[in-house]
Amino acid sequence: VLLQQGFPASVTPMSLPVLLDDIILTHSLFQPTDRFLQHPAPCWEEGEVLPRKQAVLTVLLHFLETFKGILQEDESAGKVIKDLYLLIMKDASLYHELEDEILKLHQLVETVELKVTEETQPPNKQVKPLFRHFRRIDSCLQTRVAFRGSDEIFCRVYMPDHSYVTIRSRLSASVQDILSSVTEKLQYSEEQSTREEALILVAVASSGEKAMLQPSEECVFTTLGINSHLFACTKETFESLVPLPEEIQVSPGDTEIHRVESEDIANHLTAFHWELFRCIHELEFVDYVFHGERGRRETANLELMLQRCSEVQHWVATEILLCETLGKRAHLLKKFVKIAAICKQNQDMLSFYAVVIGLNNAAVSRLRLTWEKLPGKFKNLFRKFENLTDPCRNHKTYREVLTKMKPPIIPFVPLILKDLTFLHEGSKTLLDGLVNIEKLHSIAEKVRTIRKYRSRPLCLEMESSPSQLQTKAYVRQFQVIDNQNLLFELSYKLEPSSQ
Structure with missing residues (x-):
């Protein structure tokens, strides 16, 4: 009209x-x-x-x-x-x-x-190492840029014996395309690949959970869990697949977090998460929730942000549970509460939420002796943080705090997706063959809030000294344990009884 x-x-x-x-x-x-x-x-x-x-x-x-x-x-x-x-x-x-x-x-x-x-297509397009699959200091220090489906990436695909091939692929490649690249690398003949030895692609989590991917699936790289990896195998060897050994080696001595000030870590968290948040196109939020109706669209940057949120949660638990000395562990607990406080002050609610959730991990919260050593001031502060992240009454407290903030803001992204999912499932897109304008308006309003959060640039003053660059590299490439069973094992070794 x-x-x-x-x-x-x-x-x-x-x-x-x-x-x-x-x-x-x-x-x-x-x-x-x-x-x-x-x-x-x-x-x-x-x-x-x-x-x-x-x-x-x-x-x-x-x-x-x-x-x-x-x-x-x-x-x-x-x-x-x-x-x-x-x-x-x-x-x-x-x-x-x-x-x-x-x-x-x-x-x-x-x-x-x-x-x-x-x-x-522009010639000589830069090939990017995929998030987490390569731990290169030089690439992690660079400003993050948005991933697009046509981007070419390097990625490792493992074999049952944990050897691997490095393939070059489009980010949006289908499983069949990935397997073709792997087959070519392994120098399989066409005759072999059409027989029972034909390869399948499997995502294997650190917990040992396996998921066979269908040949027509696309954009699988960014949907992997934190420590999940792609394996190529035959159907006969599927059951024998085991996850890679944990990448973190428990060794004596303090890790990087013990040497760095809380403010520096919090500021680098905020700076990195702002880069990731800026990379997400606003339409990725719509596509992520509604792709089931229209076929999958590209949501790589949003998926990487969600993966990072989970990574920060597990980083908190990992660092605490790898700290064997009670006094240092209590000091680390205090440091994480301070980091959460500074992130909140930075209006980085994603980092704030992730740190609080990490401290509430069951393997951490059961450490009674450690929590008892936390100073009363920080216990009270953490209780306030728990109240702020309480999902009661549809996250009422958090939403009230958020409305008082002015841009730039990094919101707790999973809650935005929850809101969009509620809008999607709460009403039909078409009513009697006509488009439900009210539903579309509600969805668009949620997207416009994302625009508002990013309507002003983030300004954080940080030095570029060698020590700061080392902290930046540490924050941008956490090594974490995401296997909850292993986290519990570490927890019970530290404090065998929770009496």
């Missing part, structure tokens, strides 16, 4: 109606992007009505502003936009009133680098 009739006189391209933003943010729930983009072209071609053409430009500009950064991954949508762009540019000289909008359109199309065919 907006395209056919044009915008009312009270609405200009500079003051877009919320409804338009709602539709652009959520249209993929009820219509594929390439089909959605086919509506403006006929409206541009029909007649000489200026308001209608202005409406087409307004919709297209807002769409490009919203989708820039991820549009080049959608080949069919890119082609539709490019065709529409050429159609508009052909008529550009006829509509001087739209000169500013058309110029902006030209600039945006240049910016998003629309991908129409495979041949247009």
Whole structure:
């Protein structure tokens, strides 16, 4: 309707109606992007009505502003936009009133680098080591950039004997594509790969849990658990798969956390998590929750953020449970409470939540002797933190604190996904064949809060001394134990009885 009739006189391209933003943010729930983009072209071609053409430009500009950064991954949508762009540019000289909008359109199309065919991909694209699979100091110190499905990555795929091959693959590659790369590396012949020796791909967690991946599954790299690994094996050797040995070696002496100030660790946590949060395109939140209706979309950066949240929780438990001396362990407990406090002060609620959850890990909370040595001031502070993270009444206390904060804010991302899931499951997308506008508006409102959190830059003053770089490297590549059974074993060795 907006395209056919044009915008009312009270609405200009500079003051877009919320409804338009709602539709652009959520249209993929009820219509594929390439089909959605086919509506403006006929409206541009029909007649000489200026308001209608202005409406087409307004919709297209807002769409490009919203989708820039991820549009080049959608080949069919890119082609539709490019065709529409050429159609508009052909008529550009006829509509001087739209000169500013058309110029902006030209600039945006240049910016998003629309991908129409495979041949247009930029040459010599940098290949990235996948998060956690390589512990290279030089790469972990670099500013994080967003992952896209077309990015090529290096990743290890293990064999049943724990040998491995390093493959080069697209991040969005299917399981079948990954297995083809592994087969090529192993120099399997076509005859072998079509017989019973054909390989399957399995995700093996540190706990020993195994999940066989289907050949058609895509984007599996970023869905792995913290210490999970990909294994290629035959069906006959599936049952014999065992996880890799724990990467952490328990050795005497203090780890890095004992040597670094709480403020430095907290600030580096906030800085890194801000980078990760900024890498997540706002539409990844929608795609993560609603992909079941429309087929999987790319949510790599969001999945890496969730993985990092889990990693921080296990880092807290790991560091405490690897500390064998009671006095030092109590001091470490105090340090983590201080880190949580500084993260909260930094408005990094993701780190704050993760540290508090880590301290509440059952293997840590049962250490009665350790907790008894925590000074009363810090016990009281931790109780306040527990109240703040209490899920009671739909996280009421946390939400009240969050509303009083001003950007920049790093929210507790899992709660945003919980809210979106509630919106999704609480009402239907289509009612009697019509789109449920109220549902779309509620989803879009949640996405707009993410925009608000990131509307101002993060400014943390940190030195670039060698010691600070060492702390930065430590914070960005934690080594953690995520096997809860092993954490309990360590806990009972430290304090055999919880009497």
